[in-house]
Amino acid sequence: MAAPMVKRSSLIINNIFSNYIRKNISKCKRSISFSRVNGGENTSQTHFGYENIPEDEKEERVYKVFENVATKYDLMNDAMSAGIHRLWKDYFISKMAPTPGTQLVDVAGGTGDIAFRFLNYVRNEDSESYNNQDRQSDVETPPELRSISESDEISESGESKTEKAKSFVTICDINQAMLDVGKSKAENLGFSSETCFIQGNAENLPLESNKYDVYTIAYGIRNCTHIDKVLQEAYRVLKPGGRFMCLEFSHVTNPLIQQLYDSYSFQVIPVMGQVLAQDWKSYQYLVESIRQFPKQEEFVEMIRNAGFKMAKYENITFGVTAIHSGFKI
Amino acid sequence: MLCTRTLLGERGAVLNLARGIILSPPVYHDEPDSTLKNFDENLLKVLTCPLSKKPLRYDKETNQLLSDEIGVAYSIIDGIPNLNPQDARMLKTNSNINVKIKPTEL
Numbered sequence: 001m002a003a004p005m006v007k008r009s010s011l012i013i014n015n016i017f018s019n020y021i022r023k024n025i026s027k028c029k030r031s032i033s034f035s036r037v038n039g040g041e042n043t044s045q046t047h048f049g050y051e052n053i054p055e056d057e058k059e060e061r062v063y064k065v066f067e068n069v070a071t072k073y074d075l076m077n078d079a080m081s082a083g084i085h086r087l088w089k090d091y092f093i094s095k096m097a098p099t100p101g102t103q104l105v106d107v108a109g110g111t112g113d114i115a116f117r118f119l120n121y122v123r124n125e126d127s128e129s130y131n132n133q134d135r136q137s138d139v140e141t142p143p144e145l146r147s148i149s150e151s152d153e154i155s156e157s158g159e160s161k162t163e164k165a166k167s168f169v170t171i172c173d174i175n176q177a178m179l180d181v182g183k184s185k186a187e188n189l190g191f192s193s194e195t196c197f198i199q200g201n202a203e204n205l206p207l208e209s210n211k212y213d214v215y216t217i218a219y220g221i222r223n224c225t226h227i228d229k230v231l232q233e234a235y236r237v238l239k240p241g242g243r244f245m246c247l248e249f250s251h252v253t254n255p256l257i258q259q260l261y262d263s264y265s266f267q268v269i270p271v272m273g274q275v276l277a278q279d280w281k282s283y284q285y286l287v288e289s290i291r292q293f294p295k296q297e298e299f300v301e302m303i304r305n306a307g308f309k310m311a312k313y314e315n316i317t318f319g320v321t322a323i324h325s326g327f328k329i
Numbered sequence: 330m331l332c333t334r335t336l337l338g339e340r341g342a343v344l345n346l347a348r349g350i351i352l353s354p355p356v357y358h359d360e361p362d363s364t365l366k367n368f369d370e371n372l373l374k375v376l377t378c379p380l381s382k383k384p385l386r387y388d389k390e391t392n393q394l395l396s397d398e399i400g401v402a403y404s405i406i407d408g409i410p411n412l413n414p415q416d417a418r419m420l421k422t423n424s425n426i427n428v429k430i431k432p433t434e435l
Binding site: 059078082083086087170174176179180183196197198199200201204205206207208209211 | 336341342343369371372375376377378379380382406407408409410411412413414415416
């Protein structure tokens with residue numbers, strides 16, 4: 001004997017969730033790459049490292065991996081890459097070449113590495129000549145596009161200069177433990193007023209459309225179950241003229257280097273994980289998930305399919321890491 | 330140069346590694362400071378419900394973000410809102426929203 005209101009609202013919720021489920025399933029069937037094996041009960045499968053698992057399990061398994069590694073995340077990154085990940089991230093930000101006032105959304109940005117680097121960069125920019133036109137950028141953005149994001153500064157009077165938007169980073173991650181680490185770091189480093197931390201799913205961002213100048217996802221996209229959905233959400237939340245940038249492990253081009261890299265990955269990294277973090281399995285997953293991620297060309301095609309223009313990639317360190325970029329134009 | 334500073338500087342990789350291996354690693358404790366735990370209401374300007382994409386309402390008493398349009402609640406833990414649809418709760422029945430539940434059970 002449910003009241004009509006309750007019945008109606010539960011019907012509405014029914015619809016929303018049926019649509020949510022239907023959208024996810026149909027998008028899986030359309031999305032390219034990954035070895036697919038149809039399970040006996042009509043459940044589509046995906047990869048978790050070299051393991052094949054039902055799709056709806058992947059999110060939980062990835063969550064557990066990062067819950068385990070969160071407190072040792074920075075330490076392990078330094079150990080596994082001999083500190084080189086810092087150079088990769090610094091380079092990533094220098095390629096972004098953000099201007100003060102940029103609104104950044106950093107997805108899978110739990111511990112804040114990209115966010116804090118971005119804020120340091122724009123703080124430095126602010127303290128130097130603000131109108132420095134010689135700022136290096138790796139992309140030749142035509143003047144009319146540059147003016148879209150800088151329209152705050154073009155003012156009729158001097159008033160809007162003092163009211164110009166402050167650089168701000170919205171950090172979104174699916175994992176509570178990683179966000180806790182990031183939030184503490186922000187407090188310790190003095191970035192609290194310029195960052196906010198949100199727990200959310202990259203495939204379904206709790207953010208308004210057309211709001212952000214730059215969207216970054218660093219070493220996170222390979223852990224997502226539906227990469228095409230992540231790219232679509234990235235497209236949605238970016239302003240027109242906004243930039244999508246992805247820093248991710250990729251495929252090594254040189255066969256000799258690849259052999260060395262494979263040996264190092266499979267024989268050294270899980271051992272390091274066991275010794276330093278008492279967690280062999282998570283680091284085994286890490287090296288396997290890198291191999292399962294699409295190659296550079298395939299991923300740049302996925303970025304184009306999501307609607308981004310001027311999509312391109314750049315290999316760093318022989319392809320161990322790659323920066324993929326696209327614009328919402 | 331930049332590389333030297335990044336690797337060998339005060340917060341550089343080498344020192345951090347040494348600290349981590351020799352001493353106890355830097356553990357970021359949850360401070361009892363209440364500002365870390367309070368939800369910043371300014372966030373309401375940027376957040377939306379991930380399902381309906383509509384604005385959210387902050388309920389101070391239950392410390393939740395409510396999406397009135399579809400009757401869904403999102404919890405806030407340590408000042409960080411959890412807006413993952415998988416972890417949301419339905420307001421009326423207070424059951425966990427789980428996409429594995431068949432629609433007829435809702």
